[in-house]
Amino acid sequence: MGELADYLVEHDANFRKARLPALYSDFRSQKTLNPDGYHANISAWLLALARLASEGLLSRQGSKSSILVFDIDESLRRSLDSKQFGQPLALGTVINEALAQKDLIPLQGFLQSNQNIYQQQQSWSQIPWNIVGWALRQLGVIDPARGEDKIPKGNYVIMKNVEATSRELGARISEKTPRYDRVFTKAQFQALFASVLAKEQRLSDTDFDILLKFLSRDKDMIEYDGHTVRIRGSGEARGITEEDASIASIKELTSSLQHQADLLNKRIDELDQEARSAVLRKNRVAALAALKAKKRAECSLSTRYATLNQLEEVASKLQQASDQVQLVKIMESSASALKGLNAQIGGAEQVESTMDRLREQMSATDELSAILAEPTGVILDEEEIDEELEALEKEQKEEEEEKRRRKEEAARRREEAAEAAEAIKALDGLPSIPTGDAPERIGAQSPTAETGIANLALDT
Numbered sequence: 001m002g003e004l005a006d007y008l009v010e011h012d013a014n015f016r017k018a019r020l021p022a023l024y025s026d027f028r029s030q031k032t033l034n035p036d037g038y039h040a041n042i043s044a045w046l047l048a049l050a051r052l053a054s055e056g057l058l059s060r061q062g063s064k065s066s067i068l069v070f071d072i073d074e075s076l077r078r079s080l081d082s083k084q085f086g087q088p089l090a091l092g093t094v095i096n097e098a099l100a101q102k103d104l105i106p107l108q109g110f111l112q113s114n115q116n117i118y119q120q121q122q123s124w125s126q127i128p129w130n131i132v133g134w135a136l137r138q139l140g141v142i143d144p145a146r147g148e149d150k151i152p153k154g155n156y157v158i159m160k161n162v163e164a165t166s167r168e169l170g171a172r173i174s175e176k177t178p179r180y181d182r183v184f185t186k187a188q189f190q191a192l193f194a195s196v197l198a199k200e201q202r203l204s205d206t207d208f209d210i211l212l213k214f215l216s217r218d219k220d221m222i223e224y225d226g227h228t229v230r231i232r233g234s235g236e237a238r239g240i241t242e243e244d245a246s247i248a249s250i251k252e253l254t255s256s257l258q259h260q261a262d263l264l265n266k267r268i269d270e271l272d273q274e275a276r277s278a279v280l281r282k283n284r285v286a287a288l289a290a291l292k293a294k295k296r297a298e299c300s301l302s303t304r305y306a307t308l309n310q311l312e313e314v315a316s317k318l319q320q321a322s323d324q325v326q327l328v329k330i331m332e333s334s335a336s337a338l339k340g341l342n343a344q345i346g347g348a349e350q351v352e353s354t355m356d357r358l359r360e361q362m363s364a365t366d367e368l369s370a371i372l373a374e375p376t377g378v379i380l381d382e383e384e385i386d387e388e389l390e391a392l393e394k395e396q397k398e399e400e401e402e403k404r405r406r407k408e409e410a411a412r413r414r415e416e417a418a419e420a421a422e423a424i425k426a427l428d429g430l431p432s433i434p435t436g437d438a439p440e441r442i443g444a445q446s447p448t449a450e451t452g453i454a455n456l457a458l459d460t
Helices: 003-011 019-024 027-033 035-054 074-078 093-101 107-112 116-124 129-138 159-174 186-197 205-218 240-280 283-344 347-372 382-428 439-459
Strands: 069-072 105-108 154-158 181-184 223-226 228-231
Touching: 003 035, 003 154, 019 035, 027 074, 035 069, 035 093, 035 154, 035 159, 035 223, 069 205, 074 116, 093 105, 105 107, 107 154, 107 205, 116 205, 154 159, 159 205, 181 186, 181 240, 186 205, 186 228, 186 240, 205 223, 228 240, 240 283
Parallel strands: none
Antiparallel strands: 069 154, 105 154, 181 228, 223 228
């Protein structure tokens, strides 16, 4: 025990450890106290059970469940036992809610019903819950008097897995365009798609019965009469036709003969090797027996190949005739469409009359445009305007010339002031001339000289 619980903890985000206490508890009271939490737990369990079924894990626990079908009873609760939290106490409520919401549907009811399952769901959802509850109690699904969380025993179709598988099949069959490629016997259809749709698992016979019923009744993707399957094409008539049955039979017989031919080829190789071995052993009797058996096998193989050639020729003619029928239908619809369009146009006379009116109105439009383009209002003296523009340009040029002259004069003055300052600095750097008898006089004259030079620079 505990394997399924451990798997869910590892692979299902809804079963992270923080949520396990809520999921394994008896959360039935939350339906009124905390509806959001209640429905979140229900949804998490339904997704988990669908995942376990699709991975084939329920069947490994001893259940007869398949990818699309639950075969459940109270043993399911034990299979989901957690080492830390024990068995899920509200698992029966989960199953009951799934039945009420049509997420799970009883197997026999699903297969025997001719009504679209989605229409049934809509009508079911319009029934008040108290009536639904009464119906489930009559079936023994809900037992409120005892307050037990009973798991209803039975086989139930898992709608989430059915829808997921049908989407996968829809992607696989969308590439098949010719009618010949879209027709199969049930056995051919199952052999072709069984392993592809279920990945590592294989769809059982019951799974395929469910899938074919769902695709034909509820999704309108195929036509199916219990023996022949035809993937629906646009504009095709409903129901399996005699042509469909013939194509399916030919394809199945061709496949069977090809398989027999492969076996005979293998048998001929074995007998040839056996005859050679007998010759090496000098066992003439065994060699003759092997050669006779080889000859009979070669005759049978020749017959099979002749029949295969005939079937392939018939199949080619059928496919060609089917394509021609489709082509004629397209041409008929195209002819009807062209006739309708030509009727809307009104014939050649109507077109010619329309073109005459169009040319007349285009000519009138050109005439109006020419009138509107004529000049109106005061006529201006262009020469006077040109002279005024030249005066403005001359005035602007004189202003710019004056500004330039002023800038040059200011720059010249700054340059002369800088040169005077440099001269004063140079004079300050010259050494003093010593004299023995009049140091004070010389010293007194120096400031006067500097002042004179400075004044000279300023005057300049």
